[in-house]
Amino acid sequence: MKLTTMNTTLTFLRKWIAPFSTMAAILCVASGCSKAEKEKEPVVSVQTTPARRAPISQVISVEAVVYPLEQATIAPKITSTIKRFHVQRSSRVKKGQLLVELENGDLSGVALASKGDFKQADATYVTTVNAGLPQQIQKAELDAAATKAAFDAQQKVYNSRKELFEQGALPRRDLDSAEVALLQARSQSEQAQKQLADLQRVGQEQGLKAAQGARESMQGHMLSAEAQLSYSEIHSPIDGVVTDRPLYEGDLANANQPILTVMNTSRLIAKAHIPQSEAAVLKVGNPAELKIAGLDAAIKGRVSLVSPALDPGSTTIEVWVEASKPDPALKPGMSVEVSMTAKTVKEALVVPTPAIFKNSLGQDYVLLAGSDGHAHLKTVQLGVRNADFAQIVSGVIAGDPVISSGGYALPDNTQIKIETPAPAEKEAGDTSAKSDKSRDAAKPDTKDKD
Structure with missing residues (x-):
């Protein structure tokens, strides 16, 4: 009987104590979390x-990359063997100074031949300018002179017959015959004069043009040969220093391929x-x-x-x-x-x-x-x-x-x-007397950071 009463009492206590225990635990946890949140509020050191x-x-x-303001990469205009270098790498040069000589024997021969051809053409031109008229022009001059003389003689005959006709001593038909002969002589004279003028104008001009054209052609060949010969000598276009010279004497220098660099x-x-x-x-x-x-x-x-x-x-x-x-x-x-x-x-x-x-x-x-x-x-x-x-x-x-x-x-x-900045981070005016104090004050902050 007593055992049954005790079990009933324990069961009653459990039903009422359990809810209170749970509520107490919840309140305790909530209170603890709030305090933890307040403790975790960040404080940043700056x-x-x-x-x-x-x-x-x-x-x-x-x-950036450094460059010279003036630079010349020198390449020959002709292909030839290098005869002689007048400079080495690091040599200082002046504008116009001779740097390289190329083999030029064949070019010298061509230049000499073209010079001779030009002299011959020039002589022909001078002869043509100063020479007399061609044979055809001379014949035309003679014909013009003869027809002019015939016209003058016929003019006198006509004038004489006209006077006689006016005096009644000559019939009309003789005067008409003289007039026809005068007209024919005038026409022949004018034609001869025109032919002479055409021959003089056209013949002489064309002869001069032909001679002048041949002279200019030979002169062009001569200048071209001299230019080719001049290309065998290479001169510096600027003042400076030779910074690159990849070839040696005896090497073949190809046209438009660099052989020197001057800076x-x-x-x-x-x-x-x-x-x-x-x-x-x-x-x-x-x-x-x-x-x-x-x-x-x-x-x-x-x-x-x-x-x-x-x-x-x-x-x-x-x-x-x-x-x-x-x-x-x-x-x-x-x-x-x-x-x-x-x-x-x-x-x-x-x-x-x-x-x-x-x-x-x-x-x-x-x-x-x-x-x-x-x-x-x-x-x-x-x-x-x-x-x-x-x-x-x-x-x-x-x-x-x-x-x-x-x-x-x-x-x-x-x-x-x-935080107080370390001495190295302060401005130049804040060093000297304050350096030691600042260093001591900065030590704890450094530890906090670590």
Whole structure:
């Protein structure tokens, strides 16, 4: 009886205690989770740099290849054996200096023969000009003179008979016969004169033209032979240095195949290809620098050419930078880094370039360290920009603490902790006395980062 009563009591307690236990466990878990969420609220360590006024330059840096401003790849115009080289590789030459002689024995013979032919043609031309009229012209002159004399005699006969007819001493038919004879004599005289004039005009002109044509033809052959002979001597077209000489004396030099390269190394340029957006702000005369790998000092220069046309293959624009005073270490064919200053703005409001980010809409923004200990996103408009700093046209004011480190992908209104930058990251004016203190203050932050 007692055992049955105890079982009934235990069953009753279990039914009522189990729900209360479950509810207590749920409340305990909920309370613990809320505290854990509060404990896990992130605090991001950042470094700040105040926005300040300073001059800023837009510098375009690109890899370039060095070329001489003047270069001549010299090739013969004829195929012949090299007789003699007058220069070696690295020889300095002047414009017009004899560099190479080719074998020219056959060309000399041809030139001499053509010269003789020209002299012969020239003599023929002179003889034709100064000679008398041909036999045919002489005969025409005699005929013209005879018909003229006959016409004059017949004119006298007609005049005499006309006087007699007027006096009544001569019949009419005799006068008519004299008139007919006069007309015939006049016609013959005019025909002879015309024939003589035609022979004189046509015959002499054609003879002169033939002689002149033969002379000019021979002169052309002579000039061509002399030109071929002159091609056997190769002269330098520019002042410079011989940089390449692939052949030797006795080798066959083929026409239009290079045998020498001369470069004027006193004026060197660096050629680079840059995007359209960067080339748009460059102008001829902009200052530039050429940096050679392994040398500390940069070589001063200036932009000497901005191509007016786009390269269709690479969709870039070619730019030349000419070295003001080439360093002996600067040689054609070398790769250099060219830095061109496109524009400079004085008293610009600048912030470090790493502090600039873009949002999903493509807008530029910075993060400001607020007095409430949170990061605040500010959309900005940029001006001149380089690798180190960017000009802020609008969005922040001078003195605003801009997050320069630790702001990448940082959400707006995130709780932050401002760290003191290491001495190497400070500006030059903040070194010296504050260096040791800053280094000690930076050590704990470095540990926190690690």
